[in-house]
Amino acid sequence: MPSSRSTRRWEDLEVVARNGLLDRRAFFKGGAAFAAAITGYTLSDSAAAQQLPDAPWSAAAGSLLTPYGAPSQFENGVARTLSNPKGEPRTQHARTPHHLINGTFTPNGLHFIISHSGNPDIDPEKHRLVIHGLVRQPLVFTLDALMRYPMVSRMAFVECGGNGAPLFSKEPIDATVQALHGLVSCAEWTGVMLSTLLEETGIDPKAKWLIAEGADSLALSRSVPMTKALDDAMIALYQNGERLMPGNGYPMRLLLPGWEGNMNVKWLRRIKLVETPAMSYYEARTYAPILPSGKAYQFYFLQEVKSFITHPSPGLKLSGPGFYEISGLAYSANGRIAKVMVSADGGKSWTQAALQAPVLPKAFARFRVPWRWDGGPAVLQSRAWDEAGNVQPTRAQIVAARGETKTVPNVMGFPNQHYNGPTSWGIERSGEVKHVYA
């Protein structure tokens, strides 16, 4: 009954942290009726109310079905941003619009891509995967052969080692979550465990590493410890149920759940077992972040525990005071997300966010917190913990250990790598959201 709904209102909910953060269990306490009440919806009993019209699309039969679906024409703005749209002879990036999607996995057409020399157009019939080096018997596999092996499906995020690097800037760069954190995505990957194939080639005990190499024009190669190869490495063939997208490695890629994106070698054509790392270009040079001392980290491997708020975020203007859901993504190479805390006052007070079930290891966890915005300035921030006990460092801690740039870099550049500190969104009285440091 409407009368019963009006007895409790969202304005009466207990604020559990400053600037209007509400208890994450608020919606579960009172059931659906209570939830309807706090979202501000009311039922009208007035007979004089204007009736809802029948829209044109309801008054005639609709359009033809298509063999392969595409989103509604009204979603055309939900797209990746391209760093090199003319394909100049350098790396191309396509960044995921995290502020325009929701849930825990990334649609294939929106999965981030970094292609260092474009996407090769591989004929799957002619593609081959060779495993050789310190093995008992070198073997070559066709795609048809791999398709007959026992397969595994798992959710896993893939993140570029440079994702979030603009936050090493000494000043906050005015940019969206897509520009700042669009080089991470999450998908359900299906394929053959690498250990299955290595069991057939055999492994010489001297093999401590493997070199994985792609069929792209750069023959991109990375060295991977055998311990990771035998733990959870997969030859991924499917992405969210369909075959890999060309930019994500079609027809096969190495998937190293939780590990630096560049190591998840796309268009995989060769695996060589060796005693020592190859010190390839991308491990010896590119993904080795410089420290303030002038030394550089090497073999970073892990994408450590991290989180960021996607809703609200820059580009999503608040339409006035009242109720909003704060939500975002958290993930860790070290297993499941255990806890996410959210602040609306720049980190002075915190409340624990609800985590969308199921929370899976090395995959996106979606966190949510109900929020009552009073129309005043606020600074939203999240901080994540993983099940191994690692906590996302504060920006101050990262800057103390890793330094920051002396000038403001290009937001599309990589002034450094492996930033996993928090991201802060400043809410202005106008409802605009801006990237700030707090």
Added chain:
Amino acid sequence: MCTRNEAPPHRGSASLLDCAAAEAAAPTPGLRGNRTHFSRASTAGAGVLIALVLGSSAAFAQGPNLGKPISPAEIAAWDISIMPDGSGLPPGSGTPAQGSSVYVAKCAMCHGASGRGGSAAALVGGSPLTTGIDTTKTIANFWPYATTLFDFTRRAMPWPKPRTLANDEVYALTAYILALNKLIGENDVMNADTLPKVRMPNREGFIVRFPERMP
């Protein structure tokens, strides 16, 4: 009957796990029992797998076995990995002077005259890494091994036509760039013996981030 009892039981696959458990309970399943253990262990499984695959070829008989044996000769064109100790380096040699003419013809249009940079990165010079955490990484200020220069040039360059340089050309270009950076003498010859011995200035400039993750 477990038709796939030689495949490692996969996480999340109840039927295969059940299958492996049945094998483990069989009267003479020593190897198979261990294999079940391997699949559930993570890093600790490596040793078990090695013992298995080298110890018993019969163990593969019932796996998918759909890979085709291939000889080193057949892999040779793809086997382009160069290791820091020089293993994998092909026969051939080159000097800075020889490299200079190859550079003008095939590299300068992107990397600029004398390696000073153009639409692609500069190949000579570089600021000290203490300049800042966003210092541009160069061959001279950052790369720990000269073998990486040969490897990347051979596998990826020139951009429009990768893997079209002759080995002598790659040695010559490597020599030219190292000489431009004063890392070798102007008359030094680079080959499979001399290149791995080039001492790069930043060889000791690295800290392994997670030592416990290293093999």
